[in-house]
Amino acid sequence: MEVILSVPFSYDAGGEVRRLLEDFRDMVNFCISFALERRITSYARLRKGVYGEWKKRWDYSTHFCHSACKIALAILKSWRRRIRRGEAKSEKPVARKLFMQLDPQLYRFYGGRIRISVKPRKFLFIDLKYGEYQRRFIDAWREGSLRTGEITMNKTKIIVPFKKEVDLSNPRDWIAIDINESNITAVSSNPHILRVDNNLRTIHTAYFNIIRRIQRLKRHKPKTAQKLLKKYSGRRKRRVMDECHKISKKIVEFAKKHNMGIIMEDLKGVRKNIHYGRMLNRRLHSWNFRKLQSYIEYKAKLNSLPVEYVNPKNTSSLCPTCGGRLAPKGHRLLKCRCGYEDDRDVTACLNLLRMRGAPLPPKALNEAKAERERIVIKSQLSDNGYLPSR
Numbered sequence: 001m002e003v004i005l006s007v008p009f010s011y012d013a014g015g016e017v018r019r020l021l022e023d024f025r026d027m028v029n030f031c032i033s034f035a036l037e038r039r040i041t042s043y044a045r046l047r048k049g050v051y052g053e054w055k056k057r058w059d060y061s062t063h064f065c066h067s068a069c070k071i072a073l074a075i076l077k078s079w080r081r082r083i084r085r086g087e088a089k090s091e092k093p094v095a096r097k098l099f100m101q102l103d104p105q106l107y108r109f110y111g112g113r114i115r116i117s118v119k120p121r122k123f124l125f126i127d128l129k130y131g132e133y134q135r136r137f138i139d140a141w142r143e144g145s146l147r148t149g150e151i152t153m154n155k156t157k158i159i160v161p162f163k164k165e166v167d168l169s170n171p172r173d174w175i176a177i178d179i180n181e182s183n184i185t186a187v188s189s190n191p192h193i194l195r196v197d198n199n200l201r202t203i204h205t206a207y208f209n210i211i212r213r214i215q216r217l218k219r220h221k222p223k224t225a226q227k228l229l230k231k232y233s234g235r236r237k238r239r240v241m242d243e244c245h246k247i248s249k250k251i252v253e254f255a256k257k258h259n260m261g262i263i264m265e266d267l268k269g270v271r272k273n274i275h276y277g278r279m280l281n282r283r284l285h286s287w288n289f290r291k292l293q294s295y296i297e298y299k300a301k302l303n304s305l306p307v308e309y310v311n312p313k314n315t316s317s318l319c320p321t322c323g324g325r326l327a328p329k330g331h332r333l334l335k336c337r338c339g340y341e342d343d344r345d346v347t348a349c350l351n352l353l354r355m356r357g358a359p360l361p362p363k364a365l366n367e368a369k370a371e372r373e374r375i376v377i378k379s380q381l382s383d384n385g386y387l388p389s390r
């Protein structure tokens with residue numbers, strides 16, 4: 001199967017790139033008008049119809065015409081859908097943002113550089129800025145294990161999709177991962193228990209408080225508040241993403257070392273269907289567990305490890321060994337009449353293993369000599385120095 005990872009690179013759009021982006025936007029708007037006036041919805045007809053006039057107006061490579069037609073039709077399609085739902089006005093849609101999609105025939109990727117074919121024998125070279133994260137993709141691309149697909153660029157970023165063909169292995173074992181707001185636990189049948197201590201909760205609490213303080217400032221200094229809000233929301237997002245990358249990396253490294261497939265909870269709809277208290281709700285919504293799952297999934301697949309999702313229903317209320325109802329015992333412990341006893345997170349993982357049909361560890365894990373490992377992800381929060389005082 002093919003795994004695609006979209007990797008953003010920053011760049012400085014010089015005058016020429018800027019002009020190209022503006023011209024491309026004009027081309028898209030031209031195609032939109034053309035298609036609307038003649039009620040064209042098919043790509044082939046629009047391409048054929050528009051070409052003569054397009055050629056008169058612009059002297060770019062023909063591929064830009066294809067790309068503009070494609071984007072114009074996509075904009076029209078979503079505009080019609082919004083009209084059907086009553087979400088858009090009937091005035092014709094206009095492309096306002098500067099952005100462009102280029103298929104592999106229009107650009108060439110050189111690792112740290114991109115060459116765009118503007119017209120026959122005329123090229124634009126763009127230097128990409130990249131950090132450690134992007135560099136790993138470039139290295140893998142140089143070795144030939146990744147291919148690049150259609151790139152998207154706007155005035156600050158170029159997004160390069162890297163494609164990899166992977167054969168998912170037949171794993172020796174399975175490891176189930178329970179993600180909850182304070183900790184992440186993984187249990188496998190061989191048996192291993194892995195705890196990943198992380199800072200997601202601390203990050204969210206810290207930024208929740210920061211943002212609340214900024215909102216109080218809004219009444220007196222709306223402009224300052226808006227500026228601060230933008231700054232700190234962006235910073236929170238980057239911290240959370242960074243943390244999710246670290247966590248998923250540790251988990252996948254562990255699974256890879258022991259050749260294990262990954263089982264996770266199918267959390268689609270969980271946030272919609274359950275009415276939590278207000279505080280918990282806020283944390284769940286800001287917490288991005290789907291993002292963490294998707295990071296684990298693509299990192300696993302890049303390492304040829306299969307990933308499966310199972311329904312998380314009853315994973316923390318039924319006994320994983322006999323199926324009986326569990327009773328709470330103290331703070332986070334659960335016990336069963338059959339003698340099973342372990343904490344909530346381990347229990348949830350064992351139930352995920354059971355639902356996948358993976359073998360369970362021989363005995364209750366607190367009796368068996370499960371190999372318990374703890375991974376601590378360190379990071380520090382240092383935002384408080386710059387805050388508006390209360």
Ligand SMILES: [Zn+2]
Pocket residue numbers: 319320321322323324336337338339340
């Ligand atoms: Zn039991």
